[in-house]
Amino acid sequence: MMLLPLYVHPLVDPEAWDALPRGGACWTIVNVHNGPGAGRDEVYAAATDRLHAAGVKMLGYVDLGYGGRANGEVWCDIVGWAQYPVGGIFFDQAPSDAAGLAYVTQVVRAVRGAVVLNPGTRCLPGYAALADVVCTFEGPWESYTALAPAGRDWANAAHLVYGVPAARLGEASALLLTRAQHGLVTDLAAPLPYEGVPSSLRARAAAR
Template sequence: MMLLPMYVHPLVDPDAWDALCRTAERPTAIVNVHDGPGAGRDEVYAVATARLQRFGVRMLGYVDLGYGNRANGEVWCDIVGWAQYPVGGIFFDQVPSDAAGLRYVTQVVRAVRGSVVLNPGTRPLPGYAALADVVCTFEGPWESYVDASVAAESGYGLPDGRDWPNAAHLVYGVPAERLGTATALLLSRASHGLVTDLKAPLPYHGLPSSLRERAAAR
């Protein structure tokens, strides 16, 4: 499954949102109105997400856990807020990865109806794997991902080169000419994720060039 954080506003890059409706890859788009669903229904996002739904694009709503520092009530309000949009679950970002955060995450995921994706951005304790459909065990730049020694040290490398069955890797800053190589490497390590040529500090502010180009060719 391709996870695609879609953090660019529909009015800022309408071509990117349109391309999502036309691409054959059918990624799961992570929608982020305003660090979550926002304080109220945003009609621009309501129209944009309804169009994605008509074209069969699966979506998850973004919720920030602040590495376990956000109050449960705030998190639950965000989860409920996503009911205003046609999302099929929640993408939890900035998820803690230690023992202290495990109980916290266990509590907040209970409020979700639908799919759950956790993004600690690194390999968390094994108990986190059972709490979600997908766990993002790596998020970082291509330079870190491609180096096997760095991969092993970062905690997501396994003896056979594969990660957890439900692991995802989010890799950004990939040179455009290496996107195919990067995709093959990711698929050799994990079943889910994303490779994009967009760079920090805004690696998810649009579509990878390869995805945009393939959609334009359809």
């Protein structure tokens, strides 16, 4: 399954929002303002309602600050996403060590729907049991190709790979699929690799 963080406002890049895959092959991660924001954003509400009606699956973004955010703040963000038609929560900057395991165990209990954790690196196996998907790699293409071959990752692991040369997106997708069941390859690069969609999705949308 594709995991597609989309951290651009619908009015800033409407073409990116129109290019999102329909159906069950992709989870799009939406992010109003480092989470659901302080109140309902009517532009986001209209955009997400339209996508939901078209069959686009969405997750709401919640930052865990690597375990540094108070549970109450995290729960407020989870509740805030009830204003939008999301099917679960994408927990960014999740901890990956033993100290953070109890913290994550508590916060995921508040979620009704899918749970995706993004520590962005390999974490303790206990985290795999807490989520539908765990992102065990997030980084640039150069780092991804430099990884030593280690066989296939956990069954529910995902890899997020950015900065892929556009001409090598097919190669990158094939490599990812040998390593993980879920993830993303995009030619957008740091520091803002998720402010839009990969060029391959734009091209596919233009050909519809």
